[in-house]
Amino acid sequence: MIAVLTQAVRPTARTIAWRPVAGVAAGLVLLSVLLVEEDRAQMVMAWLGAAVTASLLVAAIRDRASRLLAAVPTPLSARRLLRLAIVAPVPVAVLVLVVGLRQPDGPLPLLGDVTALTLAGLGVASWMADERGVAWGAGLPLAWVAGAQFGNSSAGAVGDALLWWHTDSLVVGAIAAGCVLLGARR
């Protein structure tokens, strides 16, 4: 399996849409430069960066040739993992460098947020049909962070749940990882 995936790295990398990755990276750099003097904007940058990076990573597992490749013995989950491993380093590194290092608590909480949101999106994607699942999975991080931003004044369980990806990223990540594993074994 590893040998097959190693051979597949170059052709897979060529099929990945790199423009959105470059766009997100450039957008984060530009925003961080524009808002470098604005301390209040650091939380906004962290939440926005976490949402778009997680959404980008989930969207990256979409493979236009997935129906064609369904017949090959390499499982869908392995091919998705490979795509994720190829794409992830660039946007995550940019996020950590331009946003994470400026956070009061350092980049680790931000990485936790991105991981939780990404795994949640992947969990959705792994339990739904290919194209639709990826679309809903990629939309989840955006919707969740937007809900937290604009709905965090809600009292009680709803307000808390909107912030779980941030306040309980480990728990969310663990549950979502379980969903991904179970979904991959369906």
Add this chain to the structure above:
Amino acid sequence: MSAGAALAVEVPVQASAPRWRVVRALARQEARRHLRSPMLPLGLAGFVYLAWVTRTSDDWSGIEYGGMPGAGVTLFLGVSLLVASSFRRERAGLVEDAPTGETTRATGRLLGAGVLVLVVAAATAVQVMVMRAGGGVDLGDEPGRTLHAHHTLPEVLQPVCVALVAVALGALLGRRVQQRAATTIALFAFWYLTAGITWLFQAAPVRPWSIVMVHPVEVRVGPHSADPLTFPEEWLLSAPDAYEPFWGRLVVSPELATAHDMWLIGLACVLVAFALPRRTRGRLLVVGGMVAAVAVIAQYAVAP
């Protein structure tokens, strides 16, 4: 007769039909699609929720007045996504065989998106009427405070102009960006920042370029230690706080709001121009660019 021969007969009939009839038919079809999409009720639900939050919140004086245009953030995002989805169909290979030109189709799509602008206008009208029915809203801090503030007409029109930008941006990204995910992420980031976090763009140098302008504008009139009773009693005042540690005067400027609305209209024209075929975009680009440029200069000129 074979299917191919039937098509060969039908195409000239369609092509010779008056252009406006084709545009109208396309617009009707697009409008119907938009109204049936779940994106619209979702955007409206977000709008109602945010309008309710700003109405019931007592975080600071003037939150309802200043939060009026920003409450439409989910609606603007929904409009952009719907229009992007509409213009994205222009990228399907089949359109090359369509009996109408791209400009005609784009005109139909834009007219169809007009129904979304009408929805935003109606939602804003209801929001403003609710505020007026309550006798106005709270604005300013003692001793310069009123409980009966009303938005001026240019301010009320701002969400409608922002909706035009939402349509134009959706058209541009839907038509020119290949990946749906990239379009969605870009639209989310754009509206999150410009309409969701409105305070990011309210500093004097960048305010004329903002998408959602928050009124009233605050002008510094005295230090933290100033006695507010020495200011003219007709002034609306903003008390010092953690972020703005000075006394400010709250100024509602209809002139500034009008110039900002013009900037939004000009910007929408420029964005739409880039969604159109190259040979037809020139006039719209020039007119939109000029309106936007004049409006930005006017905003700097009339800013309090």
